[in-house]
Amino acid sequence: MSFEIPDDRQYQESHEWAEETDGVVRVGITDFAQDELGDVVFVELPDEGDAVTQDEEFGVIESIKAVSDLYAPVSGEVVAINEALFDAPELVNDDPFGEGWMLEIDADDADELDALLSADEYEDQIA
Template identity: 75%
Template sequence: MSFDVPTDRRYLESHEWAHEQDGTVRVGITDFAQDELGDVVFVELPAEGDVLSKDEQFGVIESIKAVSDLYAPVSGTVTAVNARLVDEPELVNEDPFGDGWMLELDPSDVDELDDLLSPDEYETQIF
């Protein structure tokens, strides 16, 4: 089986992705993770303004198969959450790297991204 691993992101071993653009880091879960979970039925996310630390649990994702914790790839302040996921959690399955994004952070240290897995390292982990 083949999974999409965009090369413009960094990855956590726990299957979250981080995409830095214009000083903001957008976060979601990977194609592999959504496939492992199965049909996503609920996503719990933090509030805008919450301050997260790298590797801290920021939410929960629930599928028909499992409940999994979600972890912050970098430290920072939550500047946006994907409110569509409240009513449309299936977006995580349909478009995990696009419409299924979860939150955006104003990173306190953008260099923390360097500690995450590269696309090649992440591919090695899942294949």
């Protein structure tokens, strides 16, 4: 099976993606991750204004098959959350790289993104 892996963002080994625009990093989970989870039924996210730390848990995603922790790709302050997921968590399955995004972080240090995987490296990991 082939999964969508956009090359305009970076990836974590724990299957989150990060897309940086002007120091703000939008975060979600990958197409592979949503496929492995199955139907997403609940997403728990931090509040706007909360601090997150790179590689530490920022939330939880629950599907009919599993409950998984979500990990921050960078450290910083949460400046936006996708509130649509509270009423429609299935957006994560339907459009993981678009409408299914989870939060935006004002990165303390955008250089932390350098520690993440490229699209090619992530593709190798899930192969």
